[in-house]
């Protein structure tokens with residue numbers, strides 16, 4: 001059985017909010033209605049978003065790291081938000097595992113948002129229904145879009161390529177391989193929700209460049225391989241007062 | 242969690258309505274078996290049931306204010322197989338309908354009243370369980386996920402219903418009033434004990450989810466620097482009570498004083514008079530509203546880990 005999911009690489013995310021913007025743009029323009037903003041130009045602007053990027057500081061100064069952390073519905077395999085819905089408006093699709101809300105059935109009781117531990121369901125104050133990430137169901141199967149654009153908006157927007165999209169139940173998919181080979185993990189595993197979205201951890205970055213890649217050995221005038229003194233002569237002079 | 246006033250009113254009002262019906266039906270059934278004059282018992286049963294219906298109707302109206310789309314409320318019956326909220330939505334009108342049936346049968350002195358009443362009483366119990374389970378079934382809110390939640394809710398509802406029943410009996414100057422006063426006092430005391438137990442349990446709950454498991458970074462020191470929006474969001478509104486520690490303490494005091502001590506004193510030393518019993522009920526009701534407020538406010542939702550500082 002297919003289970004579509006996002007894999008988010010925390011080692012790569014630069015916190016630029018491009019995914020947030022593109023998500024909002026696509027999902028506010030669709031047939032399902034706008035993701036409304038309240039007081040957008042006032043003192044206390046707020047609105048509905050499916051995806052937010054948060055920032056955490058890990059460690060103690062000066063040894064700190066900034067972790068940018070994008071968060072949207074994790075399309076849990078055992079979603080606690082689904083069985084509690086009194087109307088059946090919240091459901092998990094059998095064919096691809098996407099968790100959705102039927103906006104025409106939702107009565108806006110907010111009960112599902114209480115059941116989700118991750119705070120990714122947002123009640124739309126204008127439409128008065130519960131909304132959440134749809135994994136862009138209106139893109140990923142959309143024959144009107146070119147094949148390469150049939151991906152969630154956030155994935156397409158990410159300039160750093162921190163977001164992967166695919167079927168985590170297919171062991172040979174790009175996402176399954178990323179989870180397997182790069183230590184992909186789930187959020188709050190202790191709660192038994194079994195999220196489909198996974199995160200790739202921060203890793204120690206190493207420069208994988210060899211010296212011979214920096215020096216053009218076939219350079220006829222051997223400029224690259226001249227001794228340091230000549231190469232940096234003007235710069236050394238600056239410090240040589 | 243943010244205490245939702247529509248839900249607080251719903252649960253306190255229908256709790257009192259169910260408690261009232263259960264009390265008066267018990268009195269009615271035992272009374273008829275013992276052969277107490279039916280005219281006197283009948284007026285007590287009929288007046289009490291009508292009042293119970295009114296309380297439930299008010300609660301039902303209040304609950305509609307909680308919904309984004311009240312006109313679709315009928316859809317909430319669809320999920321009864323999995324959702325306790327849906328079961329509550331089914332059980333409440335069923336209870337009200339059977340109480341209405343009981344009123345008519347009892348008014349007409351029909352022998353069927355006993356059986357209809359028995360049905361209504363079972364539905365009252367079912368409704369107590371459903372309403373309690375609405376909260377218990379949110380497993381991730383660990384303050385709620387305990388059988389004490391159902392017990393407290395049922396006992397406190399029973400207590401307020403019994404106090405109201407005592408007040409009605411006092412107004413009708415019925416013989417059962419002294420017995421009802423005693424019963425109400427016992428229920429208040431029992432509710433105080435079990436609610437106290439849940440307060441102690443909640444104060445000692447070990448932490449399960451942390452910022453470390455929330456973002457999957459194991460370092461012991463993590464501080465949030467931004468939550469992705471400057472002006473707040475649904476997440477900052479719905480899951481925080483937004484009050485200081487004072488408000489929680491006051492709610493606790495309100496529950497203990499108004500919800501328990503004052504009504505106990507009034508019932509104990511009020512000679513089961515109509516005035517003292519009705520004052521006892523009103524104070525108790527305010528105290529139980531405070532108790533519900535506290536119930537929401539003390540619930541810590543794990544999503545709050547992601548919303549600790551705006552910028």
Ligand code: SF4
Nearest residue numbers: 073074076079081116
């Ligand atoms: S992340 Fe929350 S809303 Fe999404 S499937 Fe899991 S529990 Fe439901």
Ligand code: SF4
Nearest residue numbers: 085106107109110112
């Ligand atoms: S808010 Fe809508 S989707 Fe959520 S539980 Fe209520 S009816 Fe279901």
